[in-house]
């Protein structure tokens with residue numbers, strides 16, 4: 001599952017002289033690279049919005065957003081909405097009464113501009129320190145998921161409950177759905193969901209996020225808009241937004257529908273979150289994602305060594321959707337313009353690398369409002385390597 005800490009490797013390879021920025025040791029050369037990268041990804045805003053969470057959202061001219069600086073997108077034609085746009089993508093969710101419709105904090109950008117969370121030097125330095133640390137060698141990733149593979153897939157969707165598993169600065173925990181093609185270093189992937197990742201945001205809130213890569217996160221890809229690639233279309237919803245209300249075990253459940261689906265005409269991969277079309281990953285970014293050979297739903301954790309943080313709500317699956325974290329109404333597309341199909345018991349595979357720490361259970365098709373659904377998660381702890 002997509003969860004690697006990767007995208008700054010190329011930026012910080014050599015060291016020259018030592019120097020201190022905001023209490024962190026970085027070399028002048030590194031600082032220069034940081035500034036250069038920031039200039040590339042933070043575009044001059046039409047309006048800037050200071051959020052109460054302390055970060056800034058820039059409203060950037062939709063035609064001048066960072067994605068269009070990507071070398072592979074030189075001739076890219078901006079697509080304003082999916083071709084053959086159908087509400088089908090968005091209306092498949094049945095929110096039952098015990099659940100609360102999740103409301104993200106949104107911003108209001110002027111027409112013709114889109115919101116982009118501003119990346120700061122501190123964001124980049126945090127990512128750098130994480131990478132620089134030799135304990136990274138012992139980085140551990142655990143996954144508990146349901147997936148289908150072996151077919152030709154063009155979309156994935158599902159609705160996950162949202163939690164905020166405690167994570168220290170050396171840990172991260174997430175729930176996501178993804179499309180993937182290729183093996184090993186040739187993995188091309190897009191994923192979307194929520195995560196807690198203190199190193200990325202500087203706090204332990206839960207955030208809406210998406211990632212992509214075209215080489216298994218070795219040189220390409222990043223979270224949200226911290227690198228060029230994603231084309232933002234929505235004027236109010238954006239990636240990297242903190243989630244204010246999270247579910248409580250046995251209590252109120254907040255949930256979030258997500259979908260990734262390919263445009264039949266342009267072959268771009270659209271992202272839909274909370275029933276809104278947010279934007280897309282242009283086909284040109286990928287060298288091996290004309291279609292996906294695998295799609296999946298579930299959770300993952302990352303830790304610098306033991307122990308692992310909790311996954312989901314921190315509880316194992318128990319068939320009670322107010323307990324363990326879930327994905328409801330999951331589906332995949334096996335043709336670009338097809339409907340979503342739920343995985344049959346035959347087709348669905350389950351992966352869980354440390355059963356003593358985490359669980360995952362696939363329930364197949366259940367009555368409304370659940371549809372094809374699963375639960376995953378667990379307490380983490382000393383899971384071993």
Ligand SMILES: *[C@@H]1O[C@H](CO)[C@@H](O)[C@H](O)[C@H]1NC(C)=O
Pocket residue numbers: 024025026129132133
């Ligand atoms: C990165 O690692 C090197 C070697 O371990 C160390 O000398 C340097 O201070 C580290 N830099 C940061 C910012 O942690």
Ligand SMILES: *[C@@H]1O[C@H](CO)[C@@H](O)[C@H](O)[C@H]1NC(C)=O
Pocket residue numbers: 087090091093094095275
């Ligand atoms: C999703 O969006 C569609 C169209 O905007 C709307 O008709 C539908 O009610 C929405 N579904 C939910 C669950 O909000």
Ligand SMILES: *[C@@H]1O[C@H](CO)[C@@H](O)[C@H](O)[C@H]1NC(C)=O
Pocket residue numbers: 129133134135170304
């Ligand atoms: C590296 O990570 C370990 C474990 O989290 C931490 O104790 C140590 O301070 C870190 N070292 C640096 C140079 O950031």
Ligand SMILES: *[C@@H]1O[C@H](CO)[C@@H](O)[C@H](O)[C@H]1NC(C)=O
Pocket residue numbers: 334335341
């Ligand atoms: C897609 O999957 C459904 C359900 O398994 C099947 O009925 C249909 O024939 C498949 N379509 C293609 C194009 O493979």
Ligand SMILES: *[C@@H]1O[C@H](CO)[C@@H](O)[C@H](O)[C@H]1NC(C)=O
Pocket residue numbers: 094095096368369
């Ligand atoms: C949504 O769920 C409710 C409660 O389970 C059910 O009564 C209703 O028929 C469902 N609606 C749709 C469109 O499936």
